[in-house]
Amino acid sequence: MRLTREEEKRLRVLEQDAESAYPFLASDEQSSTFRDRELIDELKSAELLKSQYQTQTSIPQKKETKPWVHFVAGGVGGTVGAVVTCPLDVVKTRLQSDVYHNVYNKTIKSGNPVRQAFQHLAETGGALREMYASEGVRSLFKGLGPNLVGVIPARSINFFTYGTTKDFLVRHFKQGDEKKEETWMHLVSGINAGFVTSTATNPIWLIKTRLQLDKSGLKVYKNSWDCLKSILKNEGFPSLYRGLSASYLGGIESTIQWVLYEQMRMFINRRSLQVHGTDPNNKSTKDHVLEWSARSGAAGLAKFMASLITYPHEVVRTRLRQAPLESTGKPKYTGLIQCFKLVFKEEGFASMYGGLTPHLLRTVPNSIIMFGTWELVVRLLSGGN
Numbered sequence: 342m343r344l345t346r347e348e349e350k351r352l353r354v355l356e357q358d359a360e361s362a363y364p365f366l367a368s369d370e371q372s373s374t375f376r377d378r379e380l381i382d383e384l385k386s387a388e389l390l391k392s393q394y395q396t397q398t399s400i401p402q403k404k405e406t407k408p409w410v411h412f413v414a415g416g417v418g419g420t421v422g423a424v425v426t427c428p429l430d431v432v433k434t435r436l437q438s439d440v441y442h443n444v445y446n447k448t449i450k451s452g453n454p455v456r457q458a459f460q461h462l463a464e465t466g467g468a469l470r471e472m473y474a475s476e477g478v479r480s481l482f483k484g485l486g487p488n489l490v491g492v493i494p495a496r497s498i499n500f501f502t503y504g505t506t507k508d509f510l511v512r513h514f515k516q517g518d519e520k521k522e523e524t525w526m527h528l529v530s531g532i533n534a535g536f537v538t539s540t541a542t543n544p545i546w547l548i549k550t551r552l553q554l555d556k557s558g559l560k561v562y563k564n565s566w567d568c569l570k571s572i573l574k575n576e577g578f579p580s581l582y583r584g585l586s587a588s589y590l591g592g593i594e595s596t597i598q599w600v601l602y603e604q605m606r607m608f609i610n611r612r613s614l615q616v617h618g619t620d621p622n623n624k625s626t627k628d629h630v631l632e633w634s635a636r637s638g639a640a641g642l643a644k645f646m647a648s649l650i651t652y653p654h655e656v657v658r659t660r661l662r663q664a665p666l667e668s669t670g671k672p673k674y675t676g677l678i679q680c681f682k683l684v685f686k687e688e689g690f691a692s693m694y695g696g697l698t699p700h701l702l703r704t705v706p707n708s709i710i711m712f713g714t715w716e717l718v719v720r721l722l723s724g725g726n
Contacts (some may be wrong), residue, residue, distance in 0.1 A: 418715035419496025423705035429703035436696030437659040461698035464564035491545035503534035531599035535592025544581035587658035605639035640712035641642035653693040
């Protein structure tokens with residue numbers, strides 16, 4: 342039987358309708374099973390696509406920095422900062438001592454704090470010029486040898502101890518599964534780092550102080566080794582730890598700086614996440630440089646604030662290390678509290694801030710250089726993370 346063209350067209354339509362209706366010819370139970378399987382397959386496909394997308398767009402996890410990296414980076418950062426700011430360190434030490442106190446503090450200080458600050462700046466500049474003119478350029482770097490010998494282990498130990506302590510506290514006192522840093526962890530880590538660093542390096546700083554106070558015309562010590570031998574011979578081994586109590590007190594300054602720095606650093610990081618998101622690829626080279634500069638500047642600001650709060654201990658520590666003698670031949674300063682009282686009584690409260698200007702001029706840029714260099718070296722040794 343031969344079909345007409347119109348009948349063939351109708352037959353094709355019926356075949357197509359039958360094919361599309363076939364899945365629904367089963368029972369209700371079977372039909373439901375088929376649809377459930379299709380839904381499960383669709384969900385699995387969606388989950389697979391989601392996981393693939395997350396894998397492709399996930400942020401690379403930051404590698405955990407090994408302790409030795411902080412040790413090396415801290416030493417490099419401290420060395421660079423110490424060399425650049427050494428002349429101001431010499432002036433600061435001299436202004437803190439009673440030997441040079443009257444030599445450099447010639448002008449009567451104004452009662453106006455702003456004007457007084459400019460007077461201190463002028464005195465600092467005058468001290469640098471006088472040292473250069475009368476003692477030569479080498480005088481600007483007096484004590485640099487033991488300073489470098491002290492800076493490398495001091496900064497290395499400080500960064501290493503701080504980082505290790507903080508990591509221990511985060512791992513053992515974390516809230517839940519999230520490794521979140523808290524302010525008290527920064528505080529405890531800073532105190533521990535200051536205590537360990539002061540104990541380990543006090544003899545080096547004592548020798549540095551003696552060399553910086555050694556006048557060129559009446560030199561007592563030939564070099565660092567001669568200074569060490571002379572101290573051990575004439576004053577005994579315990580004298581190498583003169584000023585240690587003041588150094589422990591100075592650990593408060595280091596602790597305050599660490600806490601303030603960490604708070605500012607976290608603020609900078611939160612701001613970065615708000616602007617750029619969690620993907621570092623969203624940042625340009627300029628953004629990375631600006632953030633690095635901001636973190637380095639935060640270290641300088643933290644040091645500035647910490648120094649203003651705790652500076653008097655610097656003067657007392659210098660006097661104890663200087664170890665001047667009375668006319669009777671007995672030590673003038675016998676302890677931390679006695680030194681505080683005597684300096685305050687004889688020279689007034691202002692003397693407790695002697696050398697503050699060169700100290701700030703040295704330590705603030707030194708902190709910026711040190712922390713900036715430390716971060717760069719950490720990134721370099723950690724493969725850019």
